[in-house]
Amino acid sequence: MKQLSKIQTALMLAFLVTVWGINWPLTKAALAYSPPLLFAGIRTLIGGLLLLMVALPRFKKLRFKETWPIYLISAILNITLFYGLQTVGLNYLPAGLFSAIVFFQPVLMGVFSWLWLGESMYPLKIAGLILGFAGVAVISAAGFGGHISIAGILLALGSAVSWALGTVYVKRTGGRADSIWMVALQLLIGGVLLVSSGHFSESFSAIQWKAPFILSLLFISVFVIALGWLAFFTLVGSGEASKVASYTFLIPLISIVVSSIFLHEPLTVSLLAGLLLIVTSICFVNITPKKLKTPALAAEKKAVHLKKLLPRGKRKTVPLTKLKTSSADGQ
Template sequence: MSQRSRTALLLAFLVIVWGINWPLSKIALTYAPPLLFAGIRTVIAGIILILAALPKWKQLEFRRLWPVYLASAVLSIVFYYGFQTIGLQYVPSGLFSAIVFLQPVLLGIFAWIWLGESMYGLKIFGLLLGFAGVAALSIGGFTGSISAAGVLLALASALCWALGTVYTKRNAARVDMLWLTAMQIMIGGVILLGAGSVTESWAAITWSGAFIMNTLFIAVFVIALGWMVYFKLINEGEAGKVGSFTFLIPLMSIGSSVVLLHEQITLNLIAGMVLIVGSILLVNVNLGRKRRPKHSL
């Protein structure tokens, strides 16, 4: 299998599992409080990844690299999931998702500034077009009262995701990628679980078959394998281009929500699909630009 085919398969896997995560999480949240649910699924994923990384134990180097693990965990897991969980209480989920998926635009800009990746007018237009597509998909979320705090939390979630991705790629040469993924998820999960234990009640969890199956699926495929694939792609390719494909995730989310939650297909979905496909095509046009020297982060 060629490198291009393998990359395409990994991207398809990521879009599918991260897309279906939204309706599955919505279902699971009917059985458990948000922070405890986030902590449980993330800790399970962390345990799985640590077990997978054990044969490479010597490459952990925790005493030397713990600041990298901690910073990555705080940005990519604690803040990203934490701001997301809290912010959804203040604004409609559609609007919140549209703002969060500003992340690829921010990632493209940060990758240009700190990773030396190329940036030009067509690429900028493509990134903005993708965000417009996500906004079209989520137009229903713009109804009702809008909370400034909720909007700020959504922006913070997108910002932390983009910064966490850039931070991870900049430190990829210093750490083993499997251990970095495992430790950031485990540390982040423990922090989330601790926060949930303090602010929420374990007695509020209904340990039904649906909750257990959803939690395990999300822990294994969405978090453990999903983040591993995401950082592998980021490490091997241009962060901005890989990030642009995350615009497809809301499409998969809406499609799976139609099947699992019986939500309706609207004209917004069609408009969003057209804009998103255009975004990916524009961002991935090869104009032969050279990489600029990297700036310090």
Template sequence: MPGISRSAATMYLIFLVFIWGINWPLTKYALDFSPPLLFAGIRTLIGGILLVGFAIWKRGPLRLKQNWHIYLIASMLNIILYYSFQTIGLQYMPAGLFTAIVFLQPVLLGMFAWLWLGEAMYPLKIFGLLLGFAGVAAITTGGIFGHISVWGLLLAIASAICWAGGTIYTKKMAPRVDPLWMTAMQVAIGGVAILGAGSVTESWSDIVWNMSFIFDTLFISVFVIAVGWLIYFKLIRNGDSAKVGSFMFLIPLIAIVFSVLFLNEHVTINLAVGLALVASSIIVVNMKPRRLKKELPVL
């Protein structure tokens, strides 16, 4: 895919942060009507089918024989493990709290990009990522009332590691695969795998097929999964991974706001502290030292 302008990147980021922010309380709500793995499989498979259809229409090179292992590894990290861990983990603690822990991912993403992609890492960026980490920590250590389960904590951390690792792997493999097929195949494979696991371990009869659940599932499938992953990987391919990741710190804050509004979860002053730290993090991470201004690409 061609590069994108700063204004287009900004619009993409605004959309992505908002849509992925509301995804968490929407997912928490849907779990009242469906077992976790079946719900994760249904929404992911629908999103994957939409993406595969779009990829076929665009007629990009699939090269399944040469690239099947790349699609499988990316799917395992970004979709199968990430969605399974988060969907199961959301049963153990409030949506806003779980989301905040998962979004330690931007810190991991910045470190992984430096270690494995050779992206620039300098003191100002490290400081900015640490500010974001502090913002998330402010939320998780008291910003939200709710039971902190050990299993929920471990699943949230595992989700963050899988997502960060999968993002780096996808960017590293980008020169070898068509970007649209890379996104479509990993989502479709993930959907089949998660739905299969859910069909074996859970009961389809436990799903309540009311209009709320159907609308919730379709909304997440189309906008959060199909459109969201396309935008996310487009931004990652065309920009500094840590800078894109820094905006991801905003997602748990949006998730918390909507959890408060619609799921009756409660927050304290820590949320305001976390918001200030996250906003500062985004500003600092996107600042460049003078010596690097001519060397680093502009997102």
């Protein structure tokens, strides 16, 4: 996947954490007008249909016979299980505690990326991931009161695990499927599965098609679902999955700030403490030790040099893993 510039990465990250942060209070408000599974399915389907219109001109890149298992597995992990377990689980746990468990995802991402993507793991990154989760826990501490359900905790953990596994899966298979088709079909398949589940357990007649609901539905479908997931997987494909995931620690923070402004929920000292932990976490995760940075930089320079030596028509990207292997053999 094409590498993003630093400015493109920063803008896309800012957009992503902002719209996904706004999503939580908007969804909370919209659920007053609709059953949860049907709402999750409808917004996902709308987002998928919007991206389908963008993907259709790239029809030749679909290669559905070869890649359909990728789309299906991605849809089940990132959409059906992630949103399905989330919407059901919120009935069993306070929202603060549930969101804190769900945002254990970046920590899981760090571990899974190390195990299955070969991303580096070092003490500073481990400390950063733990600090980020601690920051989310501190911010969400106000919601820790009330009845604690084992079923709710398991559903929240399931939501976090499915999202982390889905992200790693997309990163591993990203070169085999077109990115826009990946997100579009993931949303369409996941949306159909969610609406089907809602059809058997909920009622379409319970949806109140009032202006606040319609506006929330449209905003979430366009910005949170269609553009949000496209931005997320573009970022994951362009850089280290664990580093991208570390920025999602900011989402609960933005959610609480927006809720305090529009839903008149109180701001607390724990918000500032959590903010400090999260910012420190992101800094730690995104600082690469010199001993890891130097070999990677040398391999990258070697790849560029070798590419220049080849005739124009035969230039291909030299995999860094091969360069590292050959360098090691020569030592």
